[in-house]
Amino acid sequence: MLRKFVAAVLAVLIHLPGNAAEAVPASDDPVLEERVMAVGHLLRCLVCQNQTIADSHAELAVDLKNEIREMMRAGKTDQEIIDFMVARYGDFVLYKPQVKSTTWLLWFGPGVLLVLGLGTLFVKLRRRAAQIQAAELTPEQKRQAYSLLEQADGGDGK
Amino acid sequence: MTRFLWPLAIFLALVGFLAVGLNLNPREVPSPLIDKPAPQFSLPVLHKPDMTLSRDDLMGQVWLLNVWASWCVSCRQEHPLLVELAKAGVVPIYGLNYKDDRSAGLKWLNEHGDPYTASIMDADGRIGIEYGVYGVPETFVIDKQGVIRHKHIGPITPQALQEKLLPMVRELNAS
Numbered sequence: 194m195l196r197k198f199v200a201a202v203l204a205v206l207i208h209l210p211g212n213a214a215e216a217v218p219a220s221d222d223p224v225l226e227e228r229v230m231a232v233g234h235l236l237r238c239l240v241c242q243n244q245t246i247a248d249s250h251a252e253l254a255v256d257l258k259n260e261i262r263e264m265m266r267a268g269k270t271d272q273e274i275i276d277f278m279v280a281r282y283g284d285f286v287l288y289k290p291q292v293k294s295t296t297w298l299l300w301f302g303p304g305v306l307l308v309l310g311l312g313t314l315f316v317k318l319r320r321r322a323a324q325i326q327a328a329e330l331t332p333e334q335k336r337q338a339y340s341l342l343e344q345a346d347g348g349d350g351k
Numbered sequence: 352m353t354r355f356l357w358p359l360a361i362f363l364a365l366v367g368f369l370a371v372g373l374n375l376n377p378r379e380v381p382s383p384l385i386d387k388p389a390p391q392f393s394l395p396v397l398h399k400p401d402m403t404l405s406r407d408d409l410m411g412q413v414w415l416l417n418v419w420a421s422w423c424v425s426c427r428q429e430h431p432l433l434v435e436l437a438k439a440g441v442v443p444i445y446g447l448n449y450k451d452d453r454s455a456g457l458k459w460l461n462e463h464g465d466p467y468t469a470s471i472m473d474a475d476g477r478i479g480i481e482y483g484v485y486g487v488p489e490t491f492v493i494d495k496q497g498v499i500r501h502k503h504i505g506p507i508t509p510q511a512l513q514e515k516l517l518p519m520v521r522e523l524n525a526s
Contacts (some may be wrong), residue, residue, distance in 0.1 A: 282383070284383075
């Protein structure tokens with residue numbers, strides 16, 4: 194019984210890495226396959242939205258990889274293929290969004306927020322520094338302070 | 352006092368953004384094909400495979416292109432609505448039988464009813480790619496000039512039909 198269980202667990206473990214691998218190349222031209230995968234890594238699989246089509250096994254991703262492969266065989270450049278996909282699936286298909294007026298907020302928003310935050314912090318600190326005036330104690334005040342501290346020490350000892 | 356209210360205000364604004372974000376459907380990606388000519392196709396008809404139907408055959412009328420497949424589970428959800436719509440005869444519905452097996456497609460229509468004026472077979476999904484199909488079912492509203500005016504992603508709901516698709520069809524028919 195235990196033996197069977199261990200065997201089953203082992204069988205599952207052995208199969209895990211195989212399932213996690215990238216899609217099997219469909220042609221035997223390694224240079225072409227590398228190009229297909231490189232472009233595939235730039236495109237989002239719309240079925241499983243947080244994966245690229247290079248990583249995805251979804252049927253649509255496989256179809257699109259075939260489409261890319263055929264377009265490459267027909268002599269299309271990477272950019273032409275990406276434009277082809279954007280024309281059909283929209284900007285969302287790009288895994289790395291383009292820098293254009295509608296995506297400025299996305300690209301530069303965090304930076305702008307950081308600069309604003311640092312600026313506010315800087316101004317606040319400067320203001321606070323101006324408010325704190327260095328106050329020198331007179332010798333009389335110093336003597337008073339020391340005697341107070343000593344009293345406090347004595348109080349603690351009791 | 353206001354300096355204590357500021358963080359609260361910012362927090363509430365954030366909550367507002369998150370609430371809106373949670374209620375959006377990430378599957379609904381706006382199609383770049385809206386207001387563009389419907390991609391050309393010429394595909395065999397499901398019921399008569401030796402006949403082909405092309406986009407240009409459908410010019411001059413407002414029509415719906417409904418992408419469906421027998422393997423598509425959520426197609427069952429919208430199907431009764433399409434059958435009803437076809438009975439009402441408001442707008443011709445053409446089916447794009449996407450990446451399906453012909454006999455399975457025919458069997459499915461026999462079982463669930465056939466709302467389509469005609470279904471065409473996109474066995475390898477090529478035309479699906481042209482139309483930017485990524486989640487079946489999808490429905491396109493195409494006008495008399497063959498321009499895509501609207502795309503509905505996912506199963507059509509009675510609400511979407513009454514509030515979006517039908518008014519759109521009426522408007523396009525009137526123009």
